Amino acid sequence: MMMLEVAKCTSFVLILLLNVTCRESFASFHPIDNYLVACGSSHNVTFQGRTFVPDTEFEHSNFQIKAEKSLVVSSKLNNTLSPLYNSARIFFEKASYTFKIQQHGRHWIRLHFHPLPDSNHNMTFALITVIIDGYVLLDNFTFVNYSNSHLMKEYTVSVTSYELIVTFIPHRNSLVFVNAIEVVTMPDVLFPYNLNPSTPFTESILETVYRLNVGGASINAQNDTLSRSWESDETYFRSTITALNISTSVSAIKHPDFLEITAPPMVYATAKAMGSASRGYRLNWVFRVRPNLLYFVRVHFCDMISNTTNYMVVDLFMNGNRTTEIRVSGDFAEPYYKDVLFNATEETLTVSVGPSTMSTIENATLNGIEIMKFINRVDSVLTKSSERIQTNKKLKLVIVIGCGVFVLAFLGLSFRYLKSCRSKKNSVNAYEFLRHFTLHEIQQATKNFDAVLLIGAGGFGKVYKGKLENGKIVAIKVANPESRQGLGEFHNEIELLSGLRHSNLVSLIGCCNEDSELVLVYNYMANGSLSSHLYGRDFVPLSWKQRLGIGIGAAKGLLYLHTGAKQSIIHRDVKTTNILLDENLVPKVADFGISKKGPLLDKSHVTTHVKGSFGYLDPEYFRTKFLTKKSDVYSFGVVLLEVICGKPALDDALPTQQMNLAFWALSCHKKGTFHEMMDPYLTGKVNMESVNKVLELAWKCLEERRVNRPSMGYILCQLEEALHLELASDVLNNNKNGDSSTYASVGNGFVDDTEDVV
Numbered sequence: 001m002m003m004l005e006v007a008k009c010t011s012f013v014l015i016l017l018l019n020v021t022c023r024e025s026f027a028s029f030h031p032i033d034n035y036l037v038a039c040g041s042s043h044n045v046t047f048q049g050r051t052f053v054p055d056t057e058f059e060h061s062n063f064q065i066k067a068e069k070s071l072v073v074s075s076k077l078n079n080t081l082s083p084l085y086n087s088a089r090i091f092f093e094k095a096s097y098t099f100k101i102q103q104h105g106r107h108w109i110r111l112h113f114h115p116l117p118d119s120n121h122n123m124t125f126a127l128i129t130v131i132i133d134g135y136v137l138l139d140n141f142t143f144v145n146y147s148n149s150h151l152m153k154e155y156t157v158s159v160t161s162y163e164l165i166v167t168f169i170p171h172r173n174s175l176v177f178v179n180a181i182e183v184v185t186m187p188d189v190l191f192p193y194n195l196n197p198s199t200p201f202t203e204s205i206l207e208t209v210y211r212l213n214v215g216g217a218s219i220n221a222q223n224d225t226l227s228r229s230w231e232s233d234e235t236y237f238r239s240t241i242t243a244l245n246i247s248t249s250v251s252a253i254k255h256p257d258f259l260e261i262t263a264p265p266m267v268y269a270t271a272k273a274m275g276s277a278s279r280g281y282r283l284n285w286v287f288r289v290r291p292n293l294l295y296f297v298r299v300h301f302c303d304m305i306s307n308t309t310n311y312m313v314v315d316l317f318m319n320g321n322r323t324t325e326i327r328v329s330g331d332f333a334e335p336y337y338k339d340v341l342f343n344a345t346e347e348t349l350t351v352s353v354g355p356s357t358m359s360t361i362e363n364a365t366l367n368g369i370e371i372m373k374f375i376n377r378v379d380s381v382l383t384k385s386s387e388r389i390q391t392n393k394k395l396k397l398v399i400v401i402g403c404g405v406f407v408l409a410f411l412g413l414s415f416r417y418l419k420s421c422r423s424k425k426n427s428v429n430a431y432e433f434l435r436h437f438t439l440h441e442i443q444q445a446t447k448n449f450d451a452v453l454l455i456g457a458g459g460f461g462k463v464y465k466g467k468l469e470n471g472k473i474v475a476i477k478v479a480n481p482e483s484r485q486g487l488g489e490f491h492n493e494i495e496l497l498s499g500l501r502h503s504n505l506v507s508l509i510g511c512c513n514e515d516s517e518l519v520l521v522y523n524y525m526a527n528g529s530l531s532s533h534l535y536g537r538d539f540v541p542l543s544w545k546q547r548l549g550i551g552i553g554a555a556k557g558l559l560y561l562h563t564g565a566k567q568s569i570i571h572r573d574v575k576t577t578n579i580l581l582d583e584n585l586v587p588k589v590a591d592f593g594i595s596k597k598g599p600l601l602d603k604s605h606v607t608t609h610v611k612g613s614f615g616y617l618d619p620e621y622f623r624t625k626f627l628t629k630k631s632d633v634y635s636f637g638v639v640l641l642e643v644i645c646g647k648p649a650l651d652d653a654l655p656t657q658q659m660n661l662a663f664w665a666l667s668c669h670k671k672g673t674f675h676e677m678m679d680p681y682l683t684g685k686v687n688m689e690s691v692n693k694v695l696e697l698a699w700k701c702l703e704e705r706r707v708n709r710p711s712m713g714y715i716l717c718q719l720e721e722a723l724h725l726e727l728a729s730d731v732l733n734n735n736k737n738g739d740s741s742t743y744a745s746v747g748n749g750f751v752d753d754t755e756d757v758v
């Protein structure tokens with residue numbers, strides 16, 4: 001029945017290069033790292049639409065296996081589950097697969113197991129332990145009670161080094177095996193924040209435990225552009241009231257290309273709704289969980305019933321505790337998700353939705369549920385049990401300090417969250433979290449406001465480059481005491497910025513409020529503003545790759561402002577002079593002087609006096625005075641034009657019809673002469689497909705009607721796609737034009753871990 005191959009060797013190293021891109025199966029996302037490995041197989045295996053390559057091909061250097069002794073086992077019988085489960089690699093000692101990582105950031109790791117019948121090796125009884133960098137993914141798993149079944153485990157791992165090592169550990173005198181391994185880059189936009197706000201500086205590994213398509217059939221990996229599997233919710237659904245499956249056509253769902261990433265449109269096109277209802281009734285889904293572990297829960301919604309604001313508002317409950325209110329109605333067929341953290345105290349987790357008191361109708365719907373478990377770090381597997389207790393204690397400590405409640409509406413804004421918890425406890429304001437400088441320290445840092453150190457000035461006051469006592473270079477913004485507007489903006493900036501931490505937002509280090517001087521201290525951005533690199537004289541022009549990297553980073557910063565918080569933040573002054581670049585050209589969005597907290601639940605906009613910068617101002621906002629996130633999107637469209645054209649948004653020196661870049665570009669676009677406006681520095685050096693993608697995006701952002709403008713999430717996806725196109729052609733042409741410029745490491749959307757001077 002069995003075939004044992006002669007691949008028994010001592011200390012062997014297998015190396016192979018796997019196809020990096022996989023265009024055919026990913027409609028809108030091309031993972032940079034994309035390893036699909038069929039362990040122990042002698043030939044390519046197709047599994048759910050993707051090709052898994054044998055680990056025995058050892059021609060290249062992107063991947064290797066380290067093992068003292070390994071054995072290939074394959075079954076001659078065709079496996080009814082899948083050909084992927086026809087072969088396996090067995091290890092008798094600790095062994096590892098090493099994957100070269102090209103793109104830092106989150107990756108999916110999927111492990112496939114199925115014991116093969118074999119007279120010499122009892123795989124069913126094997127105890128399987130798998131670790132990555134001190135995290136135990138699988139702990140002594142065995143198929144003893146699951147013979148003839150297979151196991152697929154999916155993890156989300158944040159990779160920050162150039163290698164990822166997956167280690168398999170057999171139990172004493174036994175063996176360990178694996179059938180297939182996937183290591184695949186995740187799109188950043190899927191989880192644009194640090195998932196656990198309690199530990200802002202580290203990322204744990206998460207294990208996917210449930211992923212449900214509610215109200216519809218299971219969706220297998222083949223029908224998801226990101227190869228996720230979605231189970232039907234039927235086995236988890238428990239409700240005392242009748243429920244209905246409702247659905248709409250997949251083509252009715254808005255923004256399908258963005259969506260394929262958060263969930264396949266099929267997930268948003270089906271839902272469960274209440275059949276009979278009165279307030280107080282809910283739809284419930286019950287899951288088994290492990291007590292004392294932290295879970296990340298994402299719930300997906302899409303209104304299929306109405307498009308009137310507040311027509312349907314649902315409450316979300318975790319084990320009966322109301323966590324958050326969700327306005328489902330508002331944008332018909334516009335998908336929406338909400339993230340919640342849950343600390344399990346019992347063996348079950350019940351997720352429920354019911355009509356909120358704010359809702360016009362007594363109905364509630366839900367489209368999808370994803371539940372992931374945080375895996376704790378264990379430093380040494382040998383001293384595992386004792387270490388584990390310690391690690392748990394540490395984690396508890398952090399969380400107890402962070403917050404005293406079990407269920408936290410996940411705000412994404414880790415610091416904002418800490419702040420609100422702290423302020424509840426201590427009733428302090430935002431200033432508590434900043435370092436307080438004395439005026440003397442500020443004077444020393446700026447050599448008593450030496451004009452030589454002046455790097456900027458405006459209505460708000462002046463900005464100096466300064467050096468703190470510890471040698472750190474900082475930017476020091478001094479308010480103009482005569483300007484009431486300036487003071488208001490300063491307070492606004494402190495209020496907002498001290499609550500935010502993201503690698504693409506400037507970080508406020510401290511402030512000084514002494515002798516009626518109001519001073520803000522920031523990390524110094526060595527490379528100045530994006531505008532100075534586009535049309536200033538100080539710098540060599542940026543390559544297209546660099547421009548895209550900067551655009552992506554800025555988009556991440558804005559996406560975080562727009563969607564990271566329960567109450568989103570509208571920047572209101574997005575422009576190239578407010579996108580600052582650090583020494584590595586990593587962009588940081590700056591200047592929150594006039595930013596606004598976004599609409600509360602009952603409004604979709606905030607009414608304000610029109611503020612902002614000419615050349616970037618959303619015409620619909622200008623007309624209606626209604627401010628929405630889409631006003632930032634308009635301004636970002638102007639930024640994209642500046643990036644393509646290398647021209648300022650507003651240029652008084654030009655004839656009237658050319659003064660406003662956006663208007664001028666749109667009129668040229670209509671006449672078909674836009675190409676003449678492109679930055680001559682880029683001509684001939686770039687992949688036009690990539691430029692055109694960004695240009696198309698800019699036109700969408702500049703749509704007159706804001707409902708037609710895309711979201712920041714969509715923008716981010718498109719820019720990443722454009723970068724991918726450019727990188728791909730760059731690889732092809734590498735030898736031809738010798739463009740060796742690197743593009744900025746755009747951050748991974750996690751919280752900035754610049755050193756704390758507080």
Ligand SMILES: *[C@@H]1O[C@H](CO)[C@@H](O)[C@H](O)[C@H]1NC(C)=O
Binds near residue numbers: 019044051052053
């Ligand atoms: C196996 O798949 C890889 C990647 O898809 C491909 O490059 C290779 O040619 C395939 N090998 C065979 C023997 O089909």
Ligand SMILES: *[C@@H]1O[C@H](CO)[C@@H](O)[C@H](O)[C@H]1NC(C)=O
Binds near residue numbers: 076077078
């Ligand atoms: C197993 O399946 C492959 C491809 O589906 C086929 O070529 C082969 O003949 C099958 N082998 C057996 C023993 O059925």
Ligand SMILES: *[C@@H]1O[C@H](CO)[C@@H](O)[C@H](O)[C@H]1NC(C)=O
Binds near residue numbers: 118119122124125
């Ligand atoms: C595997 O080992 C267990 C216990 O040692 C035994 O009961 C079982 O029959 C063995 N299975 C095979 C396929 O050898």
Ligand SMILES: *[C@@H]1O[C@H](CO)[C@@H](O)[C@H](O)[C@H]1NC(C)=O
Binds near residue numbers: 127384
């Ligand atoms: C795995 O299980 C075996 C047998 O139950 C036990 O002896 C061993 O200590 C366990 N290993 C770990 C790492 O927990």
Ligand SMILES: *[C@@H]1O[C@H](CO)[C@@H](O)[C@H](O)[C@H]1NC(C)=O
Binds near residue numbers: 142144145
């Ligand atoms: C397998 O099932 C038996 C009987 O239900 C149980 O006693 C045993 O603990 C199970 N083993 C494992 C490893 O789960």
Ligand SMILES: *[C@@H]1O[C@H](CO)[C@@H](O)[C@H](O)[C@H]1NC(C)=O
Binds near residue numbers: 215243
């Ligand atoms: C809802 O759809 C699922 C999956 O198609 C099905 O199993 C279930 O019976 C349906 N439930 C109702 C109430 O129609």
Ligand SMILES: *[C@@H]1O[C@H](CO)[C@@H](O)[C@H](O)[C@H]1NC(C)=O
Binds near residue numbers: 217219222
């Ligand atoms: C999944 O994809 C397959 C082939 O691509 C298709 O035949 C099938 O209908 C799809 N399933 C669903 C639920 O759409």
Ligand SMILES: *[C@@H]1O[C@H](CO)[C@@H](O)[C@H](O)[C@H]1NC(C)=O
Binds near residue numbers: 273
């Ligand atoms: C909820 O909405 C669905 C879809 O429109 C509808 O079929 C159902 O009757 C509604 N339930 C209640 C209780 O109104």
Ligand SMILES: *[C@@H]1O[C@H](CO)[C@@H](O)[C@H](O)[C@H]1NC(C)=O
Binds near residue numbers: 307332
């Ligand atoms: C909302 O629904 C009404 C009636 O069904 C429809 O006429 C209108 O176009 C919809 N509005 C939007 C923005 O979809």
Ligand SMILES: *[C@@H]1O[C@H](CO)[C@@H](O)[C@H](O)[C@H]1NC(C)=O
Binds near residue numbers: 319321405406407
């Ligand atoms: C959650 O609900 C349980 C019982 O339903 C209650 O004991 C507990 O205090 C609640 N927790 C919070 C944070 O409200």
Ligand SMILES: *[C@@H]1O[C@H](CO)[C@@H](O)[C@H](O)[C@H]1NC(C)=O
Binds near residue numbers: 292344399
């Ligand atoms: C979860 O809640 C329990 C119950 O109070 C608490 O003891 C534990 O420390 C919490 N765990 C974490 C990881 O926060």
